[in-house]
Amino acid sequence: MIKDFKLPDLGEGLTESEIVKWQIAVGDTVELNQVIAEVETAKAVVDLPSPFAGKVTALHEDEGATVQVGAPIVSIDVTEELSGDDAAKPVPAADGADAGQESKAGNGKPERQSVLVGYGPAAENDGRPKRRARGAARSAAAAPVEQTVQGAADQGTTGAVEQASSPTTAKPAERPRSTPPVRKLAKDLGVDLTQLEGTGKDGLITRQDVQAFADGGAAEPAQAGAAPADRRHxxxxxxxxxxxxxKHTAAAMVKSAFTAPHVSEFLTVDVTPTMExxxxLKASRAFAGYKLTPLTILSKALMVALAxxxxxxxxxxxxxxxxxxxxxxxxxIAAATPRGLVxxxxKDAEQLSLTGLATALTDLTETARAGKTSPENLSGGTISITNIGVFGIDAGTPILNPGEAAILAMGAVRRQPWEYQGEVGLREVMTLSLSFDHxxxxxxxxxxxxxxxxxILAEPGMILTMI
Known part of the structure; x- marks a missing residue:
């Protein structure tokens, strides 16, 4: 039986999402709860697991396509029977899922009806869904493959190994690298991207490549300092x-700016004692291995000030x-990422020690830049810090994160003349910018x-008088 998997509601009140990358291809055999795609919501890129097992018969959307919630994105044939003990083995529900959400497909395979990311039975290994190499093509015209279905009783799922029909097993070919607008142009011009060699950075197929192929020629390699690769003619x-x-940031900032009456204040501080x-701390063995920055100290100072x-x-x-x-x-923590501002x-930052904050800040920024921040960690904030100092900016008027009462902007630390103990000397100086909802x-x-x-920043010892 062919079942259509429709794009689920990702639990953020969103109506659409973008298919960033398929992890499967037509002809692949997928397991229950296996990650089949990376989907971009308005805030983060999240893994999308399969709610049932079977063979992929169709992918309804291309990478880069924006899909409405409820629209079918993949069709899977779930008619094959489970082998060995798998057919009778119960599958545990995911943490936090209601037992009532489980159902059975027509062949007796477990199926998950929940619409949230991370739904579906939890794997009985390390809890992480398997990723499977993508096939050489995504259409029904792909080269035939020989599928060997193995029993996987120790994991409670059915595995599949794909091999080319040729005596020599070749590594599955990757989909040609290009951007969604370029793929659309190729589709409009009837150009097969697999026939092209990209001249853009790292082999990226550009508009010029597609246009030149359609015109019967070859594109010139991109030159350093030339116009952007996707600008044509x-x-x-x-x-x-x-x-x-x-899109999400624009909507949120407009709503915040026209809903909350902003007030901004500025304070320039001699932070030489904090830098010292x-x-x-960095030289101390007790703090070895921790990434301590002015942001770490500012975060701790903010906790004391909030109390x-x-x-x-x-x-x-x-x-x-x-x-x-x-x-x-x-x-x-406002983070500038390749995908935009997030x-x-x-959570519960007031309970963390200085080393705890340092660890949390490091993990947060690395995860955000990788585009892997979970929707849970992108909601529920109560107050924010934006570090504009990393861009060499001294001060600004930050806009409130919607739903929060305040946001603090941290400027660059600059060594400049400053009055100190009745004399003028070179000191480390920073400007703080605070916006709040009046x-x-x-x-x-x-x-x-x-x-x-x-x-606190001017004299860290002052923290002892405030707690």
Whole structure:
């Protein structure tokens, strides 16, 4: 029986997602809960597991396509019987899933009906879904393959090994590297991308490659300093689709700017003592292996300041006419990634030590830049920090992350003339920029909060007088 897998609701209130990369091809045999695609939501790239096992008969969308929730994306033939003990072996439900969500396909195979990412039975090995090499082609015209189905009773799933019908097993060919607009152009011009050799960076197939092939010629290799690879025939404008992270960020910033009355304040601080403290901590054996930065100290200072000024850790509940003040801190860190701006947050950051914050900040930024931040860690933030200093910027007027009462911008640390103990000398100086929602935070409260953070950075020992 052929079953269509429809793009599920990823639990973020979204109506569409983009297929970033297929992990399967037509003809592949997939296992229950195996990752079949990487899907981009408005906030992150997430793995999409299969809700049932079988043979892939069709992929309904190309990589780069934006798909509406509920639209079919892949068809799988689930008629083959499980081998050995697998047919009778119960499959555990995923953590947090309702038992009532399980059902049986027509062949008795377990199937998961939940619509959230990560649904489906958990594998009985290390809990991580298997990734399978993609086939040489994605159409029904692909070369025949010989499928050997192995019993996998120790994992509770049915495995499959694909081999080319040729006596020599070749590594499956990767799909030609190109961008969605280039693939569309190739489709419109009737060009088979597998026949092209890309002249772009790392072999990327460009518009010029496609156009030259369609015209019967060959594209010239891209030269250093030349126009962008996807600009053709000397176009003076390049149109970039508004989707994914950019679309979400734009909507969120417009909503925030026109909903919350922003107030911004600035404080320039001599942070020489903080920089000296950082140097001592880095040299200490107790902090060996930890990545300590000014952001680490600022995050800890913010926790202390919030305890003294809790109104900055609030949210506006319009429906109930209430201001909700949180006793926990989910600290958001604005991260610039190749996909755009995201603000993942550290849950219960107020409970972490300095080393705990250092570890959490390192993990958060590395995961965000890799585009692997989970939707859970991209929601529920209570207050945020944006480090504009890494770009050499001193100050700005940050826009609130929607639903939060405040955001703190950390400027660059600069060595410059500064009055110190009645004389002028070279000191390490930083500017802090605080924006807050004036519905929840009065000017006095915002000013005291900013002054507390500045006092700690100017003299870290002051933290002992505040806790």
């Amino acid at each position: 000397g176009e003076r404008e390049v149109r970039i689709p508004i989707k994914g992270v950019r 403290l950082l140097a001592k 003294r000024n809790p109104s900055l850790n609030s949210r506006w509940d319009e429906a109930n006419g209430e201001i909700v003040q949180m006793s926990y801190v989910n600290l958001g 603000v993942p947050n550290i 519905r929840m935070v009065d000017g006095e409260q915002g000013s005291r909060f900013l002054a507390d953070i500045g006092a």
